[in-house]
Amino acid sequence: MWKPPALPDAARLRRFRETSMHGEYVLSRYLIASDIVSPDHHPDPSRLLFASRTGKSLLVKERVYRHLQAGEFERIDAATLRQLQSDEVLVPPTDDEFLDMLGKNRLAISETRTLSLTLQPTANCQLGCVYCGQQHVKKNLDDDTSARIVDRIMGTLQRKRYQQLAINWYGGEPILALKQIEDMSGRLIERCEQAGIGFFASMVSNGLSLKPDVYLRLQRRRVNSFQITLDGLARTHDLMRPVKAGGGSFDIILQNLVDVTALPEFAANRTSVTIRVNINRRNHDKVVELIDLLADRGLATRNVGLDFRPVVDWGGNQADRDSLAAAEFSTREIDWMLHAIQRGFQFDGILPARTIAPCMVVMPDAEVYDAYGNIYPCYEYPYTPKYDSPKYKIGHIQSIDQVRNDQAVTREWYTDIRSGMSPCPRCPLFPVCGGGCAKQWYNGETGCPSFKLNLPERLVLDYWMRKRKRRRAAAPAPATV
Numbered sequence: 001m002w003k004p005p006a007l008p009d010a011a012r013l014r015r016f017r018e019t020s021m022h023g024e025y026v027l028s029r030y031l032i033a034s035d036i037v038s039p040d041h042h043p044d045p046s047r048l049l050f051a052s053r054t055g056k057s058l059l060v061k062e063r064v065y066r067h068l069q070a071g072e073f074e075r076i077d078a079a080t081l082r083q084l085q086s087d088e089v090l091v092p093p094t095d096d097e098f099l100d101m102l103g104k105n106r107l108a109i110s111e112t113r114t115l116s117l118t119l120q121p122t123a124n125c126q127l128g129c130v131y132c133g134q135q136h137v138k139k140n141l142d143d144d145t146s147a148r149i150v151d152r153i154m155g156t157l158q159r160k161r162y163q164q165l166a167i168n169w170y171g172g173e174p175i176l177a178l179k180q181i182e183d184m185s186g187r188l189i190e191r192c193e194q195a196g197i198g199f200f201a202s203m204v205s206n207g208l209s210l211k212p213d214v215y216l217r218l219q220r221r222r223v224n225s226f227q228i229t230l231d232g233l234a235r236t237h238d239l240m241r242p243v244k245a246g247g248g249s250f251d252i253i254l255q256n257l258v259d260v261t262a263l264p265e266f267a268a269n270r271t272s273v274t275i276r277v278n279i280n281r282r283n284h285d286k287v288v289e290l291i292d293l294l295a296d297r298g299l300a301t302r303n304v305g306l307d308f309r310p311v312v313d314w315g316g317n318q319a320d321r322d323s324l325a326a327a328e329f330s331t332r333e334i335d336w337m338l339h340a341i342q343r344g345f346q347f348d349g350i351l352p353a354r355t356i357a358p359c360m361v362v363m364p365d366a367e368v369y370d371a372y373g374n375i376y377p378c379y380e381y382p383y384t385p386k387y388d389s390p391k392y393k394i395g396h397i398q399s400i401d402q403v404r405n406d407q408a409v410t411r412e413w414y415t416d417i418r419s420g421m422s423p424c425p426r427c428p429l430f431p432v433c434g435g436g437c438a439k440q441w442y443n444g445e446t447g448c449p450s451f452k453l454n455l456p457e458r459l460v461l462d463y464w465m466r467k468r469k470r471r472r473a474a475a476p477a478p479a480t481v
Contacts, residue, residue, distance in 0.1 A: 133314030300344035358434030
């Protein structure tokens, strides 16, 4: 278990300020260290540091790390000092580093030029997942509501001078509203092109209807990124994600994935798929077998990634009652990642990146539209009874210009985060998570990401991966005969 490095005491800090040749700097509170990565008997051991202010990792000698902990910055050589300052391990002193980072986030949000929205064109779904908190009905967006949403989106884009529009299609199961997706996308693409605004789209789908012909129709509407869930092998997946009409869904979804990713258009358009695995005690022992099956079916080499997530409560349904303890999940997650890498899957996000927001909830113009025309700040609110109260809604598309709730729950996260409702102001990972899941904190639950408990192991895994990549790049090409 990692511990934040000790900050230098006042006397050592004064001594550094008096003797430093590089201005006044202090040790950032946003720093995580791995264990020593060289053996104890090594003449000059090292360890890895992760500067969450920048999302960068670096290898430093153990003696340098000890100087940092002791506040003896004057004993660190000039070149290393410059690197530590560049990566923001050492930073200019501030009255409150958390408020400083929060201010940087707010400024970056105000300057963003991409408008990100979630559209949920249907309240319907073929699956009855055991952990889903939604209530599904056969309701799709009607033409009038669709037109109003398109007009509102274009008005926001042009009023705020956005340069790009990013749409995420969600549900229910969005493909059950394929006609609405095609119609709305067509209008948005045309109007964005007229206004000189870029357009791209993604989709969260259960994958049951994602046949090759459907993929091609979606691709023509610029949907080039998909998230699809497989919860273990067929036996566990079909128990956790059963088809409401009866029968299993695993074999159909897997075959769809194999067929779609084999299309020449999939590679030509650089489409990506993330397979999400929701994990609890029902299926945690089948994750390795799932990884092996996916690799055996060729998916590891087809721009397909993996995302392991614990099952959490959704709208008060206590879906997390069978979940692994956070510490156990974080330990197993490293094992699953390592096995997946060994089977050929790529993990670009082993280390979390610097982020200005935990998700869309703090972005002032980011909104979620459901099939009834309701507007929310969080994509888990629609169709969920617990969140039907007006306090969770920004408004309705028919009356949003007259009645608007800018204090919808989660919308004020970057103000409320200072109130003590979470440990975020004291956490060294705030710059790379923004507070995690705000919805969970407002529900009185823990919203921390899993990497909070396995960051040192991720540091070592990332370092190992980069070393392996360098070795392969340096290897001589095979001889030709």
